[in-house]
Amino acid sequence: MIPLLPPEEALKRFNEAHIADAVKDPALAKSMSQLNVFRALLNNPAITHAQSGLAGALMGSKTLNPRIRELVILRTGWRTKSEYEFVQHVGVSRRLGMNDEEILGVRNPAQCKAYSDADRAVTRLVEVGNQRLEIRDPDFAAAIDARAEYVDRTGSLERRQRLSVIRWSVGATVSLLVVAWFGVPAIATRVTPLLPTGIELKLGDAVNMQVRAMLDTRKKGAAFDCGTAAPEIPGRAALDKLVRRLEAAAALPLALRTNVVRRTEANALALPGGQLYVFEGLIAKAENADEVAGVIAHEIGHVAHRDGTRAVLEGGGLSFLFGMLLGDFVGGGAVVFAAKTVLQSSYTREAESAADAYATDLLNKTGGDAHSLANILGRIGGATEPGMKILLNHPETKARVAAINNATAINARSPFLDTGEWTALKKICAGP
Numbered sequence: 099m100i101p102l103l104p105p106e107e108a109l110k111r112f113n114e115a116h117i118a119d120a121v122k123d124p125a126l127a128k129s130m131s132q133l134n135v136f137r138a139l140l141n142n143p144a145i146t147h148a149q150s151g152l153a154g155a156l157m158g159s160k161t162l163n164p165r166i167r168e169l170v171i172l173r174t175g176w177r178t179k180s181e182y183e184f185v186q187h188v189g190v191s192r193r194l195g196m197n198d199e200e201i202l203g204v205r206n207p208a209q210c211k212a213y214s215d216a217d218r219a220v221t222r223l224v225e226v227g228n229q230r231l232e233i234r235d236p237d238f239a240a241a242i243d244a245r246a247e248y249v250d251r252t253g254s255l256e257r258r259q260r261l262s263v264i265r266w267s268v269g270a271t272v273s274l275l276v277v278a279w280f281g282v283p284a285i286a287t288r289v290t291p292l293l294p295t296g297i298e299l300k301l302g303d304a305v306n307m308q309v310r311a312m313l314d315t316r317k318k319g320a321a322f323d324c325g326t327a328a329p330e331i332p333g334r335a336a337l338d339k340l341v342r343r344l345e346a347a348a349a350l351p352l353a354l355r356t357n358v359v360r361r362t363e364a365n366a367l368a369l370p371g372g373q374l375y376v377f378e379g380l381i382a383k384a385e386n387a388d389e390v391a392g393v394i395a396h397e398i399g400h401v402a403h404r405d406g407t408r409a410v411l412e413g414g415g416l417s418f419l420f421g422m423l424l425g426d427f428v429g430g431g432a433v434v435f436a437a438k439t440v441l442q443s444s445y446t447r448e449a450e451s452a453a454d455a456y457a458t459d460l461l462n463k464t465g466g467d468a469h470s471l472a473n474i475l476g477r478i479g480g481a482t483e484p485g486m487k488i489l490l491n492h493p494e495t496k497a498r499v500a501a502i503n504n505a506t507a508i509n510a511r512s513p514f515l516d517t518g519e520w521t522a523l524k525k526i527c528a529g530p
């Protein structure tokens with residue numbers, strides 16, 4: 099157990115750790131320093147400093163939902179049998195207006211009728227996280243280790259001291275858990291480039307099942323895909339030819355899978371792990387095969403930049419990160435959130451411009467005509483993906499079109515498909 103410091107010593111260290119500076123009010127600083135949590139934490143002033151900044155930001159956050167925050171803390175307190183933490187936050191929760199059913203529901207969240215799906219998902223997160231990260235993929239572990247500057251790898255810290263840090267206040271652990279959940283965008287951005295392709299593929303498969311189910315609103319199942327009925331097969335062959343040429347030039351670390359699906363919007367979509375969906379409506383709107391190739395090249399840009407992976411990690415939250423490490427993605431509501439993110443939100447303007455630049459470069463490399471991407475973007479208002487706003491005649495779309503046109507190489511162009519193949523591709527969703 100960690101000893102509680104005598105009150106005077108706690109106050110002295112509280113001031114030395116510069117926590118009092120942030121509090122500003124000396125009387126409040128003094129009473130805070132006398133709380134058990136600080137009397138325990140201040141055994142290590144450096145950790146206290148880090149923890150209190152974090153906890154202050156969390157408790158004072160205006161974007162964090164306080165009820166969700168309390169659910170996570172209560173559930174953690176209950177699971178770790180921390181009487182102090184639990185009792186403390188029963189008070190905080192009551193002041194927020196939570197009733198006893200909600201507060202005591204953390205003992206068994208699955209059975210609590212007062213909880214929404216989101217409530218159950220966050221309380222489950224505490225279980226998934228459970229304060230311990232086990233990284234089974236050696237490459238991923240090495241990549242994280244190499245970037246984790248604050249992790250002591252030299253062994254200069256005594257093992258005992260490290261253990262005492264691990265056993266530190268539950269409050270600190272809870273803060274970390276909460277920040278891990280709510281600070282996910284920042285974490286997702288950092289973790290995304292480190293993901294080994296194998297993990298990205300697994301993540302993509304889990305999300306793909308959900309995304310497919312969400313896109314296939316009329317429950318067509320296998321018939322949701324175009325290109326399988328006899329009259330559609332030549333169209334499928336033409337599409338494969340087009341994608342192969344792009345893929346060969348892209349040299350991605352993973353294989354693309356491209357499906358044309360029966361959706362009327364002029365959209366396409368790239369999932370983590372290289373699954374592409376091209377909507378029937380896009381092929382209908384395209385005036386030639388190079389325009390289809392242009393949009394697919396743009397989607398390949400999102401795959402290469404792992405934009406979908408980053409979005410999924412943000413949408414699925416921390417439980418996805420844990421799922422990733424434990425090799426189980428399908429657990430909980432995370433995969434549903436993640437799939438919704440992919441379908442309903444749009445990438446940033448920077449990510450779109452980067453995908454355009456990638457596409458232009460790729461089309462130049464393949465000897466295709468990048469102007470065709472600019473042409474179709476202008477015609478469909480720049481909304482190449484679901485969730486994007488259509489910005490016809492909008493300066494943003496005009497700027498994208500101009501940037502692509504400016505970067506298009508002046509070279510001999512060979513069309514992606516000949517007239518016969520293009521006619522076939524147009525009929526890829528013709529049906530039996």
Ligand SMILES: [Zn+2]
Pocket residue numbers: 396400445450453482483
């Ligand atoms: Zn895009």
